[in-house]
Amino acid sequence: MTNSYSELPHKLVSGANGVDYPYRETGDSPMPPVLLQHFRGNLDFWDPVLVDRIAQDREVIPLANRGMGASTGVVPDKVTDMARDAILFVGALGLDLRRRAPARPRISPLLP
Numbered sequence: 001m002t003n004s005y006s007e008l009p010h011k012l013v014s015g016a017n018g019v020d021y022p023y024r025e026t027g028d029s030p031m032p033p034v035l036l037q038h039f040r041g042n043l044d045f046w047d048p049v050l051v052d053r054i055a056q057d058r059e060v061i062p063l064a065n066r067g068m069g070a071s072t073g074v075v076p077d078k079v080t081d082m083a084r085d086a087i088l089f090v091g092a093l094g095l096d097l098r099r100r101a102p103a104r105p106r107i108s109p110l111l112p
Contacts, residue, residue, distance in 0.1 A: 005051035005062075010043065010070060015088035019073040022064045023089070027055030032095075035062040036086060039076075042069030063089055 008024040015021060024043055025032070033054075037045055042064045054060050066085050067075035076082050 004048050005046065005055070005060075006048040012070070013089065013092040015085070015092045017073075017085070017088050019066050019085065019088070020071060021066070021085075021089045021092070022070040023061055023093075025059060025061045026051065027057070027059040029058035032059035032061050034086060034090060034095075035060060036082070037063070037065055037068070039065070039082070040068060041065065042071075044069070061093070 003026070005024065005026055008026055010022045010024060012020050012022050022043060035046065035051070043062055046062050051060055051062060063086065064071045065075065065082060066073040076085065
């Protein structure tokens with residue numbers, strides 16, 4: 001990694017829903033995690049020290065939610081709408097959603 005997260009330029013991608021999503025990317029890996037913020041968060045809410053540490057081991061793509069920061073559209077009021085936006089964003093980047101991480105053992109819940 002050459003630059004700190006706070007020094008990276010914003011990039012912009014348009015989703016199939018017509019929303020322009022700003023994001024940053026840092027690090028390098030074949031299957032990067034997309035970092036999602038809370039309802040009213042934008043790219044500058046991320047702690048650069050945290051993102052830089054994660055990016056030492058893999059590519060990281062923080063996303064600004066619809067209607068926040070430099071993104072277009074209206075802020076969603078439901079988590080399901082935020083999830084749909086994330087799926088459209090990932091698709092706009094051309095990342096393959098069918099690709100799966102290695103299986104992890106399931107942990108049984110404490111309560112039935």
